[in-house]
Amino acid sequence: MITVVSIMVLGIIVGYFIRNRRLLVKINDKLIMWAIYLLLFILGLSIGANEVIMKNLPTLGLKALALTLGGVIGSISLAWLTYVRFFKSKE
Amino acid sequence: MKGSLIILGFFTAGLLLSFYKIIPGDLIKEEYSSYALYFLMFLVGVGVGADAKAFQALKGFNLCILLVPFTTILGTAIGVTIVYLIIPDLSLKDAQAVGSGYGYYSLSSIIITETYSKSLGVVALLANVMREIITLLAAPLIALYFGKIAPICSGGATSMDTTLPIITKASGKEYAIVSLFHGIVLTILVPIIVSLILSLG
Numbered sequence: 001m002i003t004v005v006s007i008m009v010l011g012i013i014v015g016y017f018i019r020n021r022r023l024l025v026k027i028n029d030k031l032i033m034w035a036i037y038l039l040l041f042i043l044g045l046s047i048g049a050n051e052v053i054m055k056n057l058p059t060l061g062l063k064a065l066a067l068t069l070g071g072v073i074g075s076i077s078l079a080w081l082t083y084v085r086f087f088k089s090k091e
Numbered sequence: 092m093k094g095s096l097i098i099l100g101f102f103t104a105g106l107l108l109s110f111y112k113i114i115p116g117d118l119i120k121e122e123y124s125s126y127a128l129y130f131l132m133f134l135v136g137v138g139v140g141a142d143a144k145a146f147q148a149l150k151g152f153n154l155c156i157l158l159v160p161f162t163t164i165l166g167t168a169i170g171v172t173i174v175y176l177i178i179p180d181l182s183l184k185d186a187q188a189v190g191s192g193y194g195y196y197s198l199s200s201i202i203i204t205e206t207y208s209k210s211l212g213v214v215a216l217l218a219n220v221m222r223e224i225i226t227l228l229a230a231p232l233i234a235l236y237f238g239k240i241a242p243i244c245s246g247g248a249t250s251m252d253t254t255l256p257i258i259t260k261a262s263g264k265e266y267a268i269v270s271l272f273h274g275i276v277l278t279i280l281v282p283i284i285v286s287l288i289l290s291l292g
Contacts, residue, residue: 004202004286007129008279011136019141028137035131036197037101042127043204043212044105049116053210060210063181064189064217066174071190071218072225074170075163075244076237082162083238086155 098197099220125205132282135198139279144271156269160276163193163244164284184288185211191284192219193247193277194226194254199285207289222247226254234261243270248281250274 018024047053053060109116171190175183188211192199196219204212226233226249230242239262246254251274258270 003129004132004282007132008136008282011133011138012140012279013136014133015137015140015142017140018137019143025138025141028134028141032131032134032138035127035134036098036201039127039131039201040098040102040197040216041105043201043209043216044102044107045109045114046116047209047213048106048109048111050209053213054110056210057213060214061217063178064214065221066178067171067186067189067214068218068221068225070170070172070174070186071167071193071247072170072222072245074168074173075166075247076233076241078162078166078169079159079241079244080237082158083240086158087240088238 099216102216128201128205131198131201135278135282139275142275156272159240159243159269159273160280162240163247163273163277164191164280166244167191167193167247184291185214188285188288189215189218191281191288192222193281194219194222195248195278195281196220196223199281202282202285203289206286219247223249223253227257230254230257230261239263239266240269243273246270246274248274248277251278 015025015028105114108114167190168187171186172183175181175186185208188203188207189199192215196216199219200212200216203215223246226242226246230245233241233245242254242258242261243250243266246258250258250270255267255270255274259267262270
């Protein structure tokens with residue numbers, strides 16, 4: 001947790017100082033993309049070799065769908081309250 | 092949408108290649124992939140720091156804008172808690188960890204996989220990809236029935252990039268800054284909240 005936060009803060013500081021060097025920023029964006037592709041490919045590899053997970057894939061998918069619907073419906077319902085209470089009157 | 096399909100493609104390719112034993116599943120040692128994760132987190136930080144829009148969005152600051160990421164975080168927590176109460180075989184911790192991806196599927200699924208559980212990592216990947224896709228498809232309807240903040244909250248961390256165009260279309264240009272600010276805040280908070288939840292007993 002502390003590792004994660006400090007690495008990210010360090011990144012934000014470095015990013016702030018290179019913000020005017022467009023080439024570096026562009027390279028950074030590409031690197032992020034390929035790092036994500038690589039990590040998810042590796043995740044795929046280790047999942048495919050895991051028989052327990054492969055057998056339960058449909059169940060995992062259904063759980064994911066339920067959690068997504070819960071998260072989206074929960075946040076848009078609360079968003080309606082926030083909108084009516086704090087934003088609508090200012091339009 | 093295209094980006095999330097490419098990512099799912101890489102994941103599926105890896106899955107099939109090792110399932111049919113074309114490439115061994117333990118090709119890369121676990122400790123290397125956690126270094127790769129740290130490297131990714133650093134790069135994401137650099138991306139946020141270098142984003143001129145991030146600081147401009149902060150300048151248009153007023154107190155109400157702060158409520159929007161808070162709404163998403165609280166609303167998602169309530170929603171997934173209800174799901175936890177309804178469906179069997181799901182712990183509250185797992186439900187909250189998946190919910191706290193707020194659509195940021197790549198980072199949240201990788202953190203969960205590396206530090207907690209592979210199968211929950213798969214759930215997080217699928218759930219958060221679905222969140223982005225639902226927002227892309229339903230933003231206009233969501234804005235119509237739940238108000239102009241709702242598509243932003245539905246988009247979660249993606250409201251700063253992939254879902255920003257459709258949100259701007261559904262809620263109007265005046266909400267672009269709110270959407271941008273919201274996405275940036277959540278992008279920074281996703282790794283923090285997810286690892287915080289996973290570190291709780």
